[in-house]
Amino acid sequence: MLDINAIRADFPILNQKVNGKPLVYFDNAATAQKPKVVEKAIIEYYETINANIHRGVHTLSQLATDAYEESRKKIQHHVNAKSDKEIIFTAGTTFGINLVANGFSSFLKKGDEILISAMEHHSNIVPWQFACERSGASLKIIPMNEEGDLILEEFDKLINSNTKMVAVTHISNALGTVNPIKYIIDEAHKVGAAVLIDGAQATPHIKPDVQALDCDFYVFSGHKICGPTGTGILYGKEAWLDKLPPYQGGGEMIKTVTFEKTTYACLPHKFEAGTPNIAGGIVLGYAIDYLNGIGFDKIKAYEKDLLDYGTKKLLEIEGLKIYGTAKEKTSVISFNIQGLHPYDIGVIVDKLGVAVRTGHHCTQPIMDFYGIPGTVRASFSFYNTKEEIDILIEAVKKAKQMLS
Known part of the structure; x- marks a missing residue:
């Protein structure tokens, strides 16, 4: 649907390493990265x-x-x-x-x-x-x-x-x-x-x-x-x-x-x-x-594919719960793992190069509704890949292992 390699070449920041690991940027709901043309x-x-x-x-x-x-x-x-x-x-x-x-x-x-x-x-x-x-x-x-x-x-x-x-x-x-x-x-x-x-x-x-x-x-x-x-x-x-x-x-x-x-x-x-x-x-x-x-129709379809893939893979992790399961949703997955604090998960996956957001995301009433302190939020953009989602999955599994 998209020439993902050409698109990623427009975003030099995606090529860097964080804590010695290739950057996987899944905090797009907070801010998007900027292409070279910008x-x-x-x-x-x-x-x-x-x-x-x-x-x-x-x-x-x-x-x-x-x-x-x-x-x-x-x-x-x-x-x-x-x-x-x-x-x-x-x-x-x-x-x-x-x-x-x-x-x-x-x-x-x-x-x-x-x-x-x-x-x-x-x-x-x-x-x-x-x-x-x-x-x-x-x-x-x-x-x-x-x-x-x-x-x-x-x-x-x-x-x-x-x-x-x-x-x-x-x-x-x-x-x-x-x-x-x-x-x-x-x-x-x-x-x-x-x-x-x-x-x-x-x-x-x-x-x-x-x-x-x-x-x-x-x-x-x-x-x-x-x-x-x-x-x-x-x-x-x-x-x-x-x-x-x-x-x-x-x-x-x-x-x-x-x-x-x-x-x-x-x-x-x-x-x-x-x-x-x-x-x-x-x-x-x-x-x-x-x-x-790029085209918003293409962006929407590509991100829907990422959302479906990420949802399926994350739900395979025992004890993981996704908050926000509406039929109509965009490429945001908020989740917790039973018994673990979202902040602790976020710190560990960052050490593995994965950028996610943790906390109440400036929506404290939502967290109060669910009776939780916050969530881990992975938000995907059109320059992300399924391979990056696989890295996220392994990072979350590692965090679970270390914190359990």
């Missing part, structure tokens, strides 16, 4: 057109501005937004959610309700708690079952005319569950609620179509899709972005400033105060080009 684009920006944007008449400033806005248009087309004015550059998913939650709180009052799910990342819990504390609104939780699926019957009971916002993750970072967000969006709109989708874990695996989904907001991070850290995107319907107040004040987001009154710039600049991560924004467009060049 690394080269960062260097080229700073060596050729480094300048501040939108403010200068000189040539470098114009070149940098053109490159930055061209990247915005690439992202617009990637997510199928109606206009590039609906694409806001941010510092990441967390920033985007906070921007929306902060502004949306000004529309809330006591008696209003916000719905989130039981499997949200802390970044899609805490900002809405802030919004409720400021406004007097209530936070309601869509529960999940043992398999890691949302219980839609309970969602149907929770959604009502008091619901003003539904904020849910597209794909769980801890369980890999792909949520039925189209159903959730449609039902929320029936009662007049807005919908924000956390796409941080979805965008590495699928290509979102925000018009087909009809979501009001969609947020994601650049570093999880092979782009630079400190970059992200907030998509918002133009009507909603016009309603929201600015999140930060300063340069760029203004139209006029006097000591008596300030008026704000038009979209998208209204939400982009100060000098942005210019290089990061430009290079994010390169990362999206790279992934589209």
Whole structure:
């Protein structure tokens, strides 16, 4: 399905050794590795057109501005937004959610309700708690079952005319569950609620179509899709972005400033105060080009094959339990071994060159639901291989032997 050798050649970091062993990088849900085209684009920006944007008449400033806005248009087309004015550059998913939650709180009052799910990342819990504390609104939780699926019957009971916002993750970072967000969006709109989708874990695996989904907001991070850290995107319907107040004040987001009154710039600049991560924004467009060049259909099929293979092999280890067994899931496997702490397993497999994540993965309510301190999480990307999964299996078996 993919020319895996050619793809891996694009990622020099995969060729190194860790603790004397070939690196097996299975922490892709935390951050993706960067292809050479992204690394080269960062260097080229700073060596050729480094300048501040939108403010200068000189040539470098114009070149940098053109490159930055061209990247915005690439992202617009990637997510199928109606206009590039609906694409806001941010510092990441967390920033985007906070921007929306902060502004949306000004529309809330006591008696209003916000719905989130039981499997949200802390970044899609805490900002809405802030919004409720400021406004007097209530936070309601869509529960999940043992398999890691949302219980839609309970969602149907929770959604009502008091619901003003539904904020849910597209794909769980801890369980890999792909949520039925189209159903959730449609039902929320029936009662007049807005919908924000956390796409941080979805965008590495699928290509979102925000018009087909009809979501009001969609947020994601650049570093999880092979782009630079400190970059992200907030998509918002133009009507909603016009309603929201600015999140930060300063340069760029203004139209006029006097000591008596300030008026704000038009979209998208209204939400982009100060000098942005210019290089990061430009290079994010390169990362999206790279992934589209491979093809998201091919990526999805290849990663599904890795998921199936890894699931089968891990379950052959006695005492191992996988958390998150939804029918619709992506290439994330969270597991524990009976009687062993996930941290201890993670330390040992690292000594064998395998990078996995351990802990609660910023989803402490999920761990509380299962009554566990955390899990070992192996997350696969399109540049991983079944041979690497075999190395993981042997490392986990070794850890089990040493800790038992």
